[in-house]
Amino acid sequence: MTTLEWADGRLRFIDQTRLPAEEVTVETTDHLVVCEAIRSLRIRGAPAIGVAAAFAVLLAVRKSRPSTPLELQAVLESAVRDLSATRPTAVNLFAAMRRMEEVAREAGGKNVAAILDSLSAEALAIQRDDIESCRSIGELGAGLIAPGSSLLTHCNAGALATAGEGTAIAVIAEAARRGNVLRVFVDETRPLFQGARLTAWELVRLGIETILITDSTAASVLRRGDVQAVIVGADRIAANGDTANKVGTYPLAVLAMRHGVPFYVAAPTSTIDAAIPDGEHIPIEERDETEVTHFGGRRIAARGVKVYAPAFDVTPAPLVSAIVTERGILRPPFHDSLAAVLRRGGAGGETP
Ligand code: MRU
Secondary structure, rough: OOOOOEEOOEEEEEEOOOOOOOEEEEEEOHHHHHHHHHHHOOOOOHHHHHHHHHHHHHHHHHHHHOOOOHHHHHHHHHHHHHHHHOOOOHHHHHEEEEHHHHHHHOOOOOOOHHHHHHHHHHHHHHHHHHHHHHHHHHHHHHHHOOOOOOEEOOOOEHHHHHHOOOOOHHHHHHHOOOOOOOEEEEEOOOOOOOHHHHHHHHHHHHOOOEEEEEEHHHHHHHOOOOOOEEOHHHHHHEEOEEEEEEOHHHHHHHHHHHHHOEEEEEEHHHEEEEEOOOHHHHHOOOOOOOOHHOOOEEEEEOOOOOOOEEEEEEEEEEHOOOOEEOOOOEEEOHHHHHHHOOOOOOOOOOOO
């Protein structure tokens, strides 16, 4: 399954809003189609958003056929603005935009064709880096999963959310290949059901025993001692380790601590935002109220009710047992381990 694919100057992607009922692939040369797809969660998941946005910048520049480097630069900046306005929380989007802008700046003295080549190479590199990060996160994180473990995850941090095998799901998949996973409990993940629609779909395809639970069932499953580790992805990790992920992640972390179960976050270093000191500074997207008041296109909530619909919540760092990155497994104090992993490039082992 390829979530995102660049071929012949086109971006192809799976429309995730149609899963699991239909596997529909969209093909486009228009960066505004990608903007809409990100906003409406046809393309979703922090790393996948970053990769798609990088290709979307390339689409915009190619389509405009600029005749001068200055013209190219203007189109690029305008596309970056469009894409940056789609979703505010996942920092991978902004990291990818920075990489594309930097490449254009560095190639500034070259002709238009050469700048286009550099941009194309960079978008492919962003995709390749993410594939490689997923592989490495899977390898390193699987070492945390003891034989015979039942796991619990929330939302979707799998192949659909990345360019590779996923983050949390890469860990689960690799641990399963090593024969260490008994089963995985999947939160349905209200209100858009990324767990029920996407994670359950991926895990069943991987041949892993998957038990779907409503979000509010997690507490009793943990209390019964049926889960040996909780593992989730992330949309943005602040310098102190506070972690934004799909709303409903924070209560899981509280429950995990209450029941003495490790709570792991799996994310590439592109999800770390060293520029913000803590979770208070993470912008939390609020979604349209109809995502809560309606189900399957039909209103389920009383008319006149007010709605609060944040897409993400922030898990305070003290509730996180470890952060699995492609460069190593980070342990508290995260302020130090995160700073160290960013200083050091390349892949690594346990705590850097
Ligand atoms: O609103 P979504 O579906 O984009 O939210 C996605 C998540 O919260 C994921 O857990 C996160 O992006 C990590 S994906 C590897």
